[in-house]
Amino acid sequence: MAQNMEQQVAQLQQLQQQLSSIVAQKQQLELQLREIERALKELDEIEEGTKIYKTVGGLLIEADRDEVKGELEDRKETLELRVKTLEKQEKRLQQQIENLQERLQKALQQAEGGGGAGAA
Numbered sequence: 001m002a003q004n005m006e007q008q009v010a011q012l013q014q015l016q017q018q019l020s021s022i023v024a025q026k027q028q029l030e031l032q033l034r035e036i037e038r039a040l041k042e043l044d045e046i047e048e049g050t051k052i053y054k055t056v057g058g059l060l061i062e063a064d065r066d067e068v069k070g071e072l073e074d075r076k077e078t079l080e081l082r083v084k085t086l087e088k089q090e091k092r093l094q095q096q097i098e099n100l101q102e103r104l105q106k107a108l109q110q111a112e113g114g115g116g117a118g119a120a
Contacts, residue, residue: 002111004107005104005107005108005111008100008103008104008107009104011100012097012100012101012104015093015096015097015100016097018093019090019093019094019097022086022089022090022093023090025086026083026086026087026090029079029082029083029086030083032079033076033079033080033083036072036075036076036079037076039072040069040072040073040076043065043068043069043072046065048065050065052065052068054068054071
């Protein structure tokens, strides 16, 4: 019984680490999304014919406004899909963690109850 509980605690810790990693990834993607949304807003506000530049590697090169806007919209769509995927994984892991915590709590209560009755 104790060995099974140790395995469940180890599994719980592993799930919590995975959840932490997913939350961090999601936050990073959401930050990128906000940056893209700001860039798209700026592109909408500049006048037609204004020179714009984009970063390619370590260089800034002149770029077509509509082309850059299309690239940003594609990137935004991709990031939104990735965020949704991570949200689903996050919810699934949270549910697994909750279930495992409940099982551990019940096992602890049974161990305490069983141990107390045997000692009396």
